Amino acid sequence: MTDAKPDEKAGRRPRGTVTVATIARLAGVSSPTVSKVLNGRSGIAVDTRERVEALLREHGYRRTDNTSATPIVEVAFSGLESHLAIEIMRGVEEVVRDRGLTVGFTDLQGRAPRAGRRTADLLLSRRPTGVIAVHSAYRGTYYQQLTASGVPLVVLDPTGEPVHDTPSVGTTNWSGGIAAARHLLDLGHRRIGVITGPPGFMCVRARLEAARAALETAGLTLDPALVRSGAFSFDDGLELGRQLLGLPKRPTAVLCGNDLQAFGVYEAARRAGLRIPDELSVVGFDDIEPARWCGPPLTTVRQPFAGMGNAAAQMVLALAAGQPVEPARVELVTSLVVRDSTAPPPA
Amino acid sequence: MTDAKPDEKAGRRPRGTVTVATIARLAGVSSPTVSKVLNGRSGIAVDTRERVEALLREHGYRRTDNTSATPIVEVAFSGLESHLAIEIMRGVEEVVRDRGLTVGFTDLQGRAPRAGRRTADLLLSRRPTGVIAVHSAYRGTYYQQLTASGVPLVVLDPTGEPVHDTPSVGTTNWSGGIAAARHLLDLGHRRIGVITGPPGFMCVRARLEAARAALETAGLTLDPALVRSGAFSFDDGLELGRQLLGLPKRPTAVLCGNDLQAFGVYEAARRAGLRIPDELSVVGFDDIEPARWCGPPLTTVRQPFAGMGNAAAQMVLALAAGQPVEPARVELVTSLVVRDSTAPPPA
Numbered sequence: 280m281t282d283a284k285p286d287e288k289a290g291r292r293p294r295g296t297v298t299v300a301t302i303a304r305l306a307g308v309s310s311p312t313v314s315k316v317l318n319g320r321s322g323i324a325v326d327t328r329e330r331v332e333a334l335l336r337e338h339g340y341r342r343t344d345n346t347s348a349t350p351i352v353e354v355a356f357s358g359l360e361s362h363l364a365i366e367i368m369r370g371v372e373e374v375v376r377d378r379g380l381t382v383g384f385t386d387l388q389g390r391a392p393r394a395g396r397r398t399a400d401l402l403l404s405r406r407p408t409g410v411i412a413v414h415s416a417y418r419g420t421y422y423q424q425l426t427a428s429g430v431p432l433v434v435l436d437p438t439g440e441p442v443h444d445t446p447s448v449g450t451t452n453w454s455g456g457i458a459a460a461r462h463l464l465d466l467g468h469r470r471i472g473v474i475t476g477p478p479g480f481m482c483v484r485a486r487l488e489a490a491r492a493a494l495e496t497a498g499l500t501l502d503p504a505l506v507r508s509g510a511f512s513f514d515d516g517l518e519l520g521r522q523l524l525g526l527p528k529r530p531t532a533v534l535c536g537n538d539l540q541a542f543g544v545y546e547a548a549r550r551a552g553l554r555i556p557d558e559l560s561v562v563g564f565d566d567i568e569p570a571r572w573c574g575p576p577l578t579t580v581r582q583p584f585a586g587m588g589n590a591a592a593q594m595v596l597a598l599a600a601g602q603p604v605e606p607a608r609v610e611l612v613t614s615l616v617v618r619d620s621t622a623p624p625p626a
Numbered sequence: 627m628t629d630a631k632p633d634e635k636a637g638r639r640p641r642g643t644v645t646v647a648t649i650a651r652l653a654g655v656s657s658p659t660v661s662k663v664l665n666g667r668s669g670i671a672v673d674t675r676e677r678v679e680a681l682l683r684e685h686g687y688r689r690t691d692n693t694s695a696t697p698i699v700e701v702a703f704s705g706l707e708s709h710l711a712i713e714i715m716r717g718v719e720e721v722v723r724d725r726g727l728t729v730g731f732t733d734l735q736g737r738a739p740r741a742g743r744r745t746a747d748l749l750l751s752r753r754p755t756g757v758i759a760v761h762s763a764y765r766g767t768y769y770q771q772l773t774a775s776g777v778p779l780v781v782l783d784p785t786g787e788p789v790h791d792t793p794s795v796g797t798t799n800w801s802g803g804i805a806a807a808r809h810l811l812d813l814g815h816r817r818i819g820v821i822t823g824p825p826g827f828m829c830v831r832a833r834l835e836a837a838r839a840a841l842e843t844a845g846l847t848l849d850p851a852l853v854r855s856g857a858f859s860f861d862d863g864l865e866l867g868r869q870l871l872g873l874p875k876r877p878t879a880v881l882c883g884n885d886l887q888a889f890g891v892y893e894a895a896r897r898a899g900l901r902i903p904d905e906l907s908v909v910g911f912d913d914i915e916p917a918r919w920c921g922p923p924l925t926t927v928r929q930p931f932a933g934m935g936n937a938a939a940q941m942v943l944a945l946a947a948g949q950p951v952e953p954a955r956v957e958l959v960t961s962l963v964v965r966d967s968t969a970p971p972p973a
Binding site for chain 1: 860
């Protein structure tokens, strides 16, 4: 995955023990240049920088001078999860505050395409004790640069994307999908529609395949005509809901990829003059705060965001203290919260 | 407001120029003891500490050693504004990030009664460059301790409580209240109900009195039977909405104290079988994100939370740089956002 050729001898060192001097030698630069890359300083040619970063990643460079780090745990969002952010921040803060550390907030929303590097530079120049990157934020240049820096890093991952080279916290999407589908089956639904998020996300696959498995083990099949995919947004929930409710044989219930999509289906039902839950059952995923406010209160699968923040904070502080993080992947359980948006299908 | 007796000579110094040594002399303690109080250190008797803090506040102590502060602007919430928090944090971050500072997050939600002091101790011990306290968080022990510490402090205040001794950012609640009421009057409503927040908040008074003024200048009166007050919550909106909609002569429109109350009224209307906007118009206040998702999308008065965070950050950085902040109170404009929850009254 890199075009740099590692020195054979250095390659035999265990991961995480390579030094700045070794990286400098391999890259053909001075040690201060490597330090500049690690600390987000400017004034280094892009190709030099990328060569150094590739070597740092390849050799699994880790910081050994964490005692001089600033007492901050930075939480980085990508802007897509703003409706989840406060619960996550609270979970992180609960663990971090009593150690005398600050919980830092960074959001990549609305940044220019090259802003990832600038944001990562700024973040690294603050020399944080650790970084918690919330899913989409961990992709691309930004993430590459963070992993290269050797700063203690944990991915908090509501999208179910296991990251094998970085410790991460997720939830049990599959079990949540099963619970949601079984709830509808138990109520007597047989024509169940599914609105999913973008198929590139593993959580989307897990929830969709769980719904299929629940139906098939109940002796039914998931009708492909009743499956729609779109963004994790209100707008796509509205449009895809409109499509499903406009079918000649419309579903009596819809499993949604997240709560925002479910709110969109609510609006599609309202426009179509269909009452929830009497004429249509709707199930969300996430259990964000507005799920309790919508009319009627939404049945949904709860992801424990505060607990995820809590777990991620414990992991990142352990990494910062030089302790091993085992297991490196944690999945917290989801739970079905039954409210008023689900009922038996109309007779 | 304090039982300490200030030295006459020290009392003649302009506010903000008193030294640690002077405070120590007035309090009858050593300078290191005053420094401990300023930096949230433990091991000082409560009465000594309170005496020192009272003197610091009285003399308007300000830090002069801000160059040694940690590059963090801390944003402190009280837990009541979690649905507003991310937009505020983004606004703060936009200003702060390019200066190389971290945006810190603290939430007092769910803390024990004495936790305010512990939280303030932790916050001060981090020696932040500045603190932005979001309204309710600025009350009580916590706020007293922050003002005593001399740390650059700005109050971000969505509740319209002007604070005369601390720079603050609010919004034009009165104008927002006028715009909301006039919108309903223009649609032809004459029986207008009002659900307000807790009457102790100035924003609540401003919005209620604005509604009354709009009605009276239109030749109408605000019927006291149609006014209800409660917490800024979904639950209180639901209960107070239920009361208003159960009246023999129910209102054709309801002005709500915030969006959460409006969502409660939506649910009360749904349970009463009343369609919005055909049979009932509803107006919120705040324009939080779920306002676009509820069925139907909510007409509401927008408070520019990101702009407030932006303004508060600029003020706190100016204070930290030793620059004067004039004016010390900023009010950003509110604006009516007309969506689908308002229509002419039923014929």
